[in-house]
Amino acid sequence: ECLKWMVEAGANVNRASDHNGETALHGVAGSAEARSVRLLLEHGANPNARTKPGMRTYALWRDARVRGETPLHRAAAWGSPQVIQLLLDAGADPTIRDANKDTPLSWASWYLRDKSIIDQLWYEGSGVGPDFPPDNPTNS
Numbered sequence: 181e182c183l184k185w186m187v188e189a190g191a192n193v194n195r196a197s198d199h200n201g202e203t204a205l206h207g208v209a210g211s212a213e214a215r216s217v218r219l220l221l222e223h224g225a226n227p228n229a230r231t232k233p234g235m236r237t238y239a240l241w242r243d244a245r246v247r248g249e250t251p252l253h254r255a256a257a258w259g260s261p262q263v264i265q266l267l268l269d270a271g272a273d274p275t276i277r278d279a280n281k282d283t284p285l286s287w288a289s290w291y292l293r294d295k296s297i298i299d300q301l302w303y304e305g306s307g308v309g310p311d312f313p314p315d316n317p318t319n320s
Contacts, residue, residue: 183208183216193225200235200246209251214262217255227251227272233279248279249287256284256301259293264300274301 183204187193196203205225208216221227231237231246252272255263264284268274274284282290285301 184219187219187223193220193223194229196229199232200237201230201232202237202246203229203251205229205251206231206249206254209263209267210254210258212258212260212263214260214266217251217263217266221266221270225270227267227270228276230276247282250276250278250284252276252284253278253282253287256288256293256297257291259288259291259297261296261300264297268300 193205194203203225205217205220205227206229208220228250230248230250233246233248235246237246250272252264252267252274253276255267277283283301285298288297288301
């Protein structure tokens with residue numbers, strides 16, 4: 181309710197932290213709170229906003245530094261299919277790589293998410309998948 185009140189009162193949903201570039205969408209995408217994600221997206225939140233690589237974050241992740249990730253990276257790590265779908269439907273780009281060259285698919289696999297999450301991010305024609313050289317025997 182607090183988020184709804186702030187957004188309806190005219191809060192800038194794309195306001196990014198001067199320190200690390202995190203937006204409200206980064207914060208709620210890293211949770212299973214689909215209602216908050218939907219609210220921010222309906223009010224124009226950018227699903228492709230990126231954090232500033234190397235800066236400290238206060239989110240609970242595998243390390244304490246952001247890596248130029250998008251809200252979709254965080255949703256993939258958290259593993260909420262509803263949040264991932266909301267972001268994809270809003271135009272989130274699953275091919276964006278963070279500062280370590282990882283896609284949201286990489287984050288989902290790092291955090292051992294269900295096959296349904298992997299399938300959601302690695303859909304036909306997306307160009308997102310393992311980066312095997314064409315002559316690599318594991319690519320057959």
